[in-house]
Amino acid sequence: MIKRTIYCSLLLLFLMFASILLISRVQAANLEINTPAITSIKQSMQSRHAQLVEHYDSGAVGLTMDGMITMRDANAVPLAKRQSVNSLVSAENQDRNALYREIARANNHPEWESQIRSTFGQRWINMARPGWWYQTNHNSWAQK
Amino acid sequence: MCNRLIIIIFAALVLTLYVLMLSASAADFRFALVLDDIKNPVFEAQQIQVQLTHGSSGAGRLDINIAEIKVQHDVWKNVNVSCRTFHLEQKNINCTSGYLNIPGLLSYPVSLHLDSDSSLLKIKVYPTKSEDWQFTLQWSHTSWQGVVAINNGQLSQIVAWWPSYEQMPKLSSGKINGVARLQGDWSGLKIASIDMSVDALTFADQSGLHAGEDISFALKSNIARSMQPNQWDWQSDLYWQDGEVFWQPVYMTGDGHHLSLQGVWDDTNVRLLDSSLILAGIGTFNFSGLMSRTGNQISAFKLVADKVESSTLFSQILKPFLRDTSFAEMEVTGHFDLSLRLQEGELQSISLDWDDGSIIDSRDRFAFHRIHAHIPWRAGSTTIADISMLKGHVLNIPLGAVRVPLEINNFNLFLPQLVLPVLDGVLKLEDFSAAYTENGWQWKFNGELLPVSMETLTTALQIQQMHGTLSGYIPEVSYDGNNVSVNGVLQINVFDGSVVVHKLMLIEPMGLTPHLKADIAMRDLDLELLTRTFSFGKMEGRVDVDLRNLELANWRPIHFDARLFSSPGDYPRRISQAAIRNISALGGEGAVVAIQRSFLRFFEEFRYSEIGWRCALRLNICFMGGIEPELQSSYMLVKGGGIPAITVMGYNQEVGWQELVNRLQRITQENEPIIQ
Helix, strand or coil, X not given: CHHHHHHHHHHHHHHHHHHHHHHHHHHHCCCCCCCHHHHHHHHHHHXXXXXXXXXXXXXXXXECCCCCEEECCHHXXXXXXXXXXXXXXXXXXXXXXXXXXXXXXXXXXXXXXXXHHHHHHHHHHHHCCCCCEEECCCCCEEEC | CHHHHHHHHHHHHHHHHHHHHHCCCCCCEEEEEEEEEEECCCEEEEEEEEEEEECCCCEEEEEEEEEEEEECXXXXXXXXXXXXXXXXXXXXXXXXXXXXXXXXXXXXXXXXXXXXXXXXXXXXXXXXXXXXXXXXXXXXXXXXXXXEEEEEEEHHHHHCCCCCCXXXXXXXXXXXXXXXXXXXXXXXXXXXXXXXXXXXXXXXXXXXXXXXXXXXEEEEEEEEECCCCCCEEEEEEEEEEEEEEEECCEEEECCCEEEEEEEEECCCEEEEEEEEEEECCCEEEEEEEEEECCCCEEEEEEEEEEEEEHHHHHHHHHHHHHCCCHHHHEEEEEEEEEEEEEECCEEEEEEEXXXXXXXXXXXXXXXXXXXXXXXXXXXXXXXXXXXXEEEXXXXXXXXXXXXXXXXXXXXXXXXXXXXEEECCEEEEEEEEEEEEECCEEEEEEEEEEEEEEHHHHHHHCCCCCCCCEEEEEEXXXXXXXXXXXXXXXXXXXXXXXXXXXXXXXXXXXXXXXXXEEEEEEEEEEEHHHXXXXXXXXXXXXXXXXXXXXXXXXXXXXXXXXXXXXXXXXXXXXXXXXXHHHHHHHHCCCCCEEEECHHHHCCXXXXXXXXXXXXXXXXXXXXEEECCCCCCCCCEEEEEECCCCEXXXXXXXXXXXXXXXXXXXXXXXXXXXXXEC
16 A cells, blocks of 8 residues: 555656656747748738637637637627638638647757647737637636 | 327317217207326327307307326426307307417417318417418318418427427528428328428527528428339429528528439338439539438439539538648639449449639649549549640649549559650659558659759749759659658759759648758859859859758748858869959958958959858858858858969858848848958
């Protein structure tokens, strides 16, 4: 019994140590790094943002925890526009995926992509304007 | 279903009364009946009370109260049917101002007429002032017929009775008009027909991803018992006339689409015969098939479509499904004929004939014009597709007319040889093969690039114009679903020297930010050709360039270790004043040209023994060096040799890559050489 407790404690310690290492690695990542590819993706996202704002405002589109966006409430969009909003969301997510991948590559650590994605997820949520919807820890939606 | 049961109960009770009253006189009387319960596999009714008060004038009042009706999982309590003006005659029953009340569900005026002479029963329900539902049943000793006529039926009222599921779209409004007719004999139904129209239909699910608004459609349907036992002949036509539907991810408007289905239905199979789907603006799809009712499996299916409009089909129906792929921004034009056949759920054959089509990427990454294609495909055998294209381009590189005889075997493609005009040269592809695997399409080929002039290539790529020719042998090139790799080395002849590309890999070529990785070794490049190309100022000699760990993102360099140095050998080594100025610009503001100004400024050209330049590109910064790695703050770019000799030193060890490119492009003369 004591042996098992020691094993469990060691395992716990190991996991804690591993997580600290992982976190410190991502903290070491330069999220502001710039390359031609990153600049191009950011420009593409910036030019799309103006079209997305009205859908963030209406609650049709929300920010997910994994650094993406999703159609949260299609009812807030006129029927004839739902397909184009879908395409906007899809194009934005393609850009975001590419952005996280490029930042990880530019940091010479492609394996950091998922951690960079979650860090950005939180960053987008923090930067969201009042009234915008975002996903919470419990996979439900909250309004800023 | 529930409605029908209520009416049946109602009619059954009235009929019971009728039978009872046949023996009754016309005098005043009061009749009361109490039933404890009625049970049936479908429904249960408890405490049924029937009261009939009848006066000598023939008029009376009927009240039926049912304490509880249970139909499957639905329970209604205190159901009441009352008839304030109830006429009971020997051969007629009339209830002209009746009322049906099911608390919490409906409360409708009803009327009833029963005529035993003509064996006719009519029940009319008036849910609202402008809405009525009429049920008529007439019978003889051999046959019967029923009619349901609906006038302005509100669908929202009907769906309140339907079972509701969270994921299922909910209907919020809609009007139905029309007639359903049923005919039969005492062995059962013989013929049924429906002629209905639905207007202003609106529905949506909770997420709004499956919704429709203001939809109008008409349904005409007939079903008739066949001469064969347990077999029915049926035919249906559905016309979608107006409104819009978004069914994730497809959006369509009702512009006159028409679905026509006909066939035979028996206990084991549903057979489709000569059916069709007309999609307005797209084309007509004719189909037939056989589906087994046990297991709902498609035993056979055949589809034929002629002159289908590719553009509308692709943009409205196919493209939304491709929105997460590289084809999301593709436009397709032309017409095609299509036929396909399935047997036992397996695809047996497809034949596609595409006439005068084009495929255009809206990001301008590729375009193929005037495509004609005959593509036959048969399961388990080899077919030859004939595909031709008049012109096109890939990544701004123009392609000429080409005809492709492609061998197709199941999901494997093979092309022994293809000669593709590229600019003013030719790309010869050999042994092209492609296969569809669990990781998507994978392909490989080898080939040869016959001379393409650098002038046309650089013009097409909109980069600095170069002279010379590009040609080379292309070893095996393969695509694994994500990346294009060149297995072996790629050899190119350019600037009278040779370029060998190792470890060439193109990552996500059709992605948003394609990456190219390679190691490149250039040998014996003619400096005169090179410098003339870039208007750098005349230099004579030969150079070798090693470009290791090269990585381009979006076709722009983000990483490399470059080293340029004089090729070994004996050849004239001269450099012009203009070239000296431009080399000094590479070294930035601090560059110094070591030259004896007083004596050598009169010379247009100088001699050198060695040239060297290094650049390690990291995060947009070029870390520069010269002939030899220098630990000090200066490095030698040109080492003098002979008379008159010149030595060029560089001092700027770090320069922004874009700045360096800009300097080269401007051929700046800001850094005047220092003549020593």
